[in-house]
Amino acid sequence: MPSLQTDLKRLSLVASATRNMVLILDDTGAVQWANPSFEECTGYQLPDIFGKRPKDLLNGPATNPEAVRRITKSLHRAEPFEEDVLLYTRSGMPFWVHLYCVPIGEGQGVAPGFISIMNNISDRKHSERGLRIAASVFDRSDEAIIISDKQNRILDVNPAFSRITGYSRNDVLGLNPSILSSGRHSPAYYRSMWQSIEGSDHWRGEIWNRRKNGEEFIELQSISRVHLDEPGNYYHVASFTDITELKNHAKELDRAANYDDLTGLPNRQLLEDRLKSARAHADRQQTHLSVCYVDLDGFKAINDRFGQTAGNQILRILAGRLARALRSGDTVARIGGDEFGVILQSDQHDSVYECILSTINKPIELGSGTGNVADTFTLTASLGITRYPADNADAEGLIRHADQAMYSAKEKGRNLLHFFDPQLNEHRQKRREQLTEITRALENDEFELYFQPQLRLARQQRTCSMPGIGVSYCAG
Template identity: 70%
Template sequence: MPRSPTTVTPPSDIDPKRLAMVAAVTPNFLVMLDDAGRIEWVNPSFEEHTGYQLEEVRGCLPKEVLYGPDTDPETIKRINQKLHRAEIIEEDILHYTKAGQPYWVHTYCVPIGTEQGVDPGYIAIQNNISDRKNSERGLRIAASVFDRSHEAILITDQSNRILDVNPAFSRITGYSRQEVLGLNPAILSSGRHSGEYYRSMWRTIEKTDHWRGEIWNRRKNGEEFVELLSISRVHLEEPGQYYHVAAFSDITALKNHARELDRAANYDDLTGLPNRQLLEERLRTARSHADRQHRSVSVCYLDLDGFKGINDKWGQSAGDQTLRTLAEGVETMEHARTLRQMGCNFVQSYGIARPMPATEVLGWARKWQHRARSGKAGDLLSTAVASGKGL
């Protein structure tokens, strides 16, 4: 708010030359205007900051040299009104240097005249407040980001107590801001991760001031979700003082979608068994692992003879059900590692966990034959399918 008008009376017991030195050495910008509002004099601080010399601005209106495209019209209007009424002016306004660089000033302008024994005019004292304005702008932007972010954000103190959360946190977790203030973020824990997992996370934060990874957490309603979490330690100016700022997004839907894409790319729709691409990949992995461990890998080929007769006699749906039943039976066998359907045949790999001699694999194949014939598809197999095996 503008200050109340006061009568400006220069002290009579101080040498005017000494008073003039104050204007010359102060870091504030001083501008003297005549009664028409035109510049009569500026001090060295004004010249240094704006790039204008006194000779360039003398006789100019401030708007002709200091205003720019983003100078607020309403502020200009208020200043002009008070100038015409010879009132004290106190405003924050955006000015521009000679080079076109914007800067903020707090202007305090008082009218002078016959009461002070001088010609009518104005004295304006300006403080450069650009840093303050930029800080305020940064705080407004940060507050807007905090409130409008689609990522959940929470801030904790050194004791890991929650100081604040944003609306997205409440939307994702189901907890309101009032419910979590002062609590430990561990209220979200799903129990899926070990204590060592969290200790490793905090060791990384202690070392690098940052951690990023995926964590399973639990909503207020008990539903588990996976989040992509980033934690940063923000140090304050005081030594040893810091906050933690955590931001996370719910990536459960993305994970589920990726799982669906992986299944579509690597698994057979009918039986749910790995397709050729995944089988080859796993066999390469198994061979590499076996070479490193000096072990062997066994591959069993299961041939279903006469399978075409099932489709011909009972229809394709019966054939599909037979394949599904056989697939379920083989997948549940002990030591099974990767089973793949090849048409109406199957390939099974072994020996990743431990070596298996060929005789043991053949024993497994006989067990599979017995299970397949005694299972849900036994009636069909006994009349139409004979299974062969090969190594």
Template identity: 40%
Template sequence: MEAGAEPFLLATVRDISGLKQAEAALTESRDLLQTIIDTAPIGVFWKDCNLRYLGCNKVFAKDAGMAHPLDVIGKDDYQMAWAAQAQYYRADDQAVMASGIARLFYDALHKSPSDQPLWLRSSKIPLRNQDNEVFGLLGIYEDITVRKQAEEKLLLAASVFTHAREGIMIAKPDGTIIDVNDAFSHITGYSREEVQGRNPSILNSTRQEKDFYTTLWRDLVDKGHWSGEIWDRRKNGEVFAAIETISAVRDIDGHIQHYVALFSDITPIKEYEKRLEHIAHYDALTSLPNRVLLSDRLRQGMAQSRRRGKRLAVAFIDLDGFKAINDNHGHKAGDLLLIDVASRMEQTLRAGDTIARLGGDEFVAVLIDLDDTETCLPMLGRLLAAAAQPVHIGDLVLQVSASLGATFYPQTEDIEADQLLRQADQAMYQAKLAGKNRYHIFDPEQDNRSRSLHESLEDIRRALAANQFVLYYQPKVNMRTGTMIGAEALIRWQHPEKGLLPPSVFLPVIENDPLAVEIGEWVIDTALLQMELWQAAGLHIPVSINIGARQLQQTNFVERLCALLAAHPNVSPGDLELEVLETSAMGDLAKVTQAIVAGRKLGVRFTLDDFGTGYSSLTYLNHLPVTQIKIDQRFIRGMLDDTDDMAILEGVLGLATAFRQQIIAEGVETVEHGTMLLQLGCELAQGYGIAHPMPANQIPDWSATWRPDPAWLGLPAVSRVDLPLLFASLEHSTWIAAVEAFLRGERKVPPPLDHRQCRLGTWLVADGQARHSAQPAFQAIDALHRKVHALAGELLELQAQDRNLEVQTRLGELHGLRDALLEQLKALAPGKSAVNGMGSL
């Protein structure tokens, strides 16, 4: 500025509004970008070339253990929460920047800061400047751990679906089938393609009523699941039983997405149950109700009589002259007569009445809805007339009569069902005394016999006080190994005048008297004392004891048992075994079960005695916690002569095996009985063929000297597949024995001669043809079988011509063919057990 000049101000003005707006926009854009990055549910970070963090979002900062994204800037991985894995992450980052190529969407398993498995899906992208030079790295990752776990669950579910043995079906909410597994196809016969898109009603067997399916769907809707038994139909039309569970699968909002059904085919179990239930409730010979079903129907009838104000009659029927039929014409004729008489008596009854066979030639009829006593009399007459009708069996005409005793309910005093039966039995006895072929009505006034019973009870009570009772012991053995496994204690009365009396003389008298408990405790105490004496002599012999229903159901049973054991501390409770009759369990199953459970806690073992007599059902095996089953001796004694007994025995053995119960057989009277039992898989036994009951002092010598029959030692069981051959061969041997008996005049009727009608012949054309037709021995067996039947026919023809000497001479030919046939059966049998099985016939 020149001197004297006027001062002035020079100002330059530039409009920067646009710049400010751009800066504000940039800031806003940057803030928006940061907001977006922070809002994203994934981790985002970026680094420089030195692998130090330039920035990140909030998700990343939180994972890194930092409070704010700004806290991450300038730090490296060694300063993050994952310091232990820093080297791995840095190496991976360097590889991406070095290659200059982005690495996108790759999954890797890591460890979280808390050392938990962590699945991440990551992408890493090199950052470039304007000169296309890499100056850093952008990383993005997502936590997919939950997704991976879900995938693993899906894979596991898919594996279970594919490999499960149960049938599985998945359906839409409307019931349309989406998918099924291989087991479904195996059970139903439908392939996956055949059922997809169809409704499960294709399996409907029509066995269930409409109400069944209404309840099923109501449970699915209300409870979300249903389970139970259902009858379905296979593709081939066959109906099968299934145990099935259906569940509704819902989404997060509670809406049903689909249904899943799992089921197993239980048809074999159902068929077995049906067979066993029939055996349990019906007589095997006549198909009439047995004692169990009779007891149930009698109780129902008594309750119905009380409700309706009507009377009920119980008629006890015993056939007259039946024993002579058996003795003169054989048991087969006797059985046929029983079947015919039972059927005729049943036909005389009204709907709602019941007639049952108790056993032998004894029957009981229950007649309901009677107005008075006189109404019943014509019915009793019809029963007697039906029993007395002639029965035609082949050329024979057989005839018996019947003695019948009847009693009525209700009576002036309360009375139980078993008392009614005893009254009817007493009345039947009176009918027999009066001349048979008549009925007798029970008169309560004649029940003065109770005085005689009281006198008998007093005699028994005095005998107990005078130590007149003794225990005999029957050894129990393992027939295969030859070892003695224990003994059964059996009570006898050493009567001062009548000698040694069996239990059948006095035990029925005390059955319903408290004296039964006293004698039962005496038996246990005496047996425990004897076990102590044997132990002192160096013998370890477990002892089993029969225990009556009355004693078992005493409220203090376990307390008394504990006291008896405590009195003999040297005896292990496990060496005491209590045998419970099936009839004892019938009275109060829950109470008996409770007593057995408590007894087992003391260490005492329990056996279900006389199993298979017709009283048993699945209930007893399923609920009674016994450790052993004793097969009733009537089946053992008859199994070699009666194929029905053999079939029942095999079924009982199968049932016991299915319930994992140890089995022992009583009534082994011959070597053949033992051999057959061993082949059927039962190796524990007792019976007269092993040893008679004996005094305690004879047991040590018997135990030291007894040896099993050589045929028993090491004899293996026959495989189940060869049992039909064994049974057929047994029946054939029985058939040959029957032919010989007829030829010797010991049998009235010859056995059937048609070779196609015997069991061996049936086996040859069915199972034998299917399994063994390729074996050379099979054709020889068929030819020998025909020759045996042909020769038997010739011998019977010779006898009809009174050429008996020639018949006896040619019996050797029959034996020769029999032995040749058995030798071929041995050759046919696939294993040692089957060979031994054939050789024992």
């Protein structure tokens, strides 16, 4: 049977070998012995700390004073205690320990004092802090968060999920997130989404879903697959934001920027954008298109006589008629005032030109805003037309050329159409450029006057002439 001395030696070896920090204190709480783990972790060597109290060595700026008071009180009472406390190394680095301290004395056959065992729990504390932060983010996030398992069964949702969808946590636990499906997306859309998750562990995009009350909403969603240490075990974390209001606001901005408030037709800006696309399409398909400029004849007189309210009503009626008269793929826009622009992409444009004029020629009856008796108006319009690619101008140039043709139609008598002639326009452009050059040359004194002698050999007479001047004399 081992002797007492052998047992004590073995216990000393245990205290020296353990990874836990061990201190032996006297009855006043002063250090009497420290094991190698304590020295390694704190940076203090036993000769440096012998006879000193641990709190004078290890406490730092973030050490909880309440924990220190509880420890001091237990030492004074010679009571065993446990405490999680933040301490500091000799170099000032903080670390967490779980402190377990028991009094010793006559019952153990030793001098009164304490055995203090400290286990470094910094990693656990950091993990707990990370979990608390994650839990706080989860609970307080403005984004809805869904956690689901490998079979995509919902394990947890945060409060934002309930606020956005109307479903409580208990409503959805164990269910598939597809309960939110609006039915707007095709199976192929979801297959593509899951293929992305399978391939890259991530997907991000917009999805239409449905709240508990049946209301549809659009969300911007991210889905990540989170793998754990065990092979083949993973979870899904989906987060989303309700962007319905943003989308509606974007639509309002788009409508304000690209559509006419009065008629609801595209405005000039959108007409130019669509014309650019139409030109590119015509180039690819080797087809042609027509750009028309429509101006109502005598509309100002109607506005002056019956007021702007009646004029606006007429414009709305005509806008609706023109939109219905055109074929799929064509565009009618309100350029401003009583002027409309039209893009014709389909074949047989000639019949559409006449259709535009006849549509405007149909009588318009107004029953409000102009008196108790309904007023009937018959309007005409002047129509200017240019054709691409015969007219190879850009979108802005095509609209401008159609506008020029419209003025030519008005000059011919109104209620007529006129085609823009690119060759004639090019000739006129060159003529304008020549006149501009001549005017500039005159202003800059760039002309020089030359005289050319003219001889009449039969009469031996020589004449010097210049434009507008004749001078003659006999040679001798």
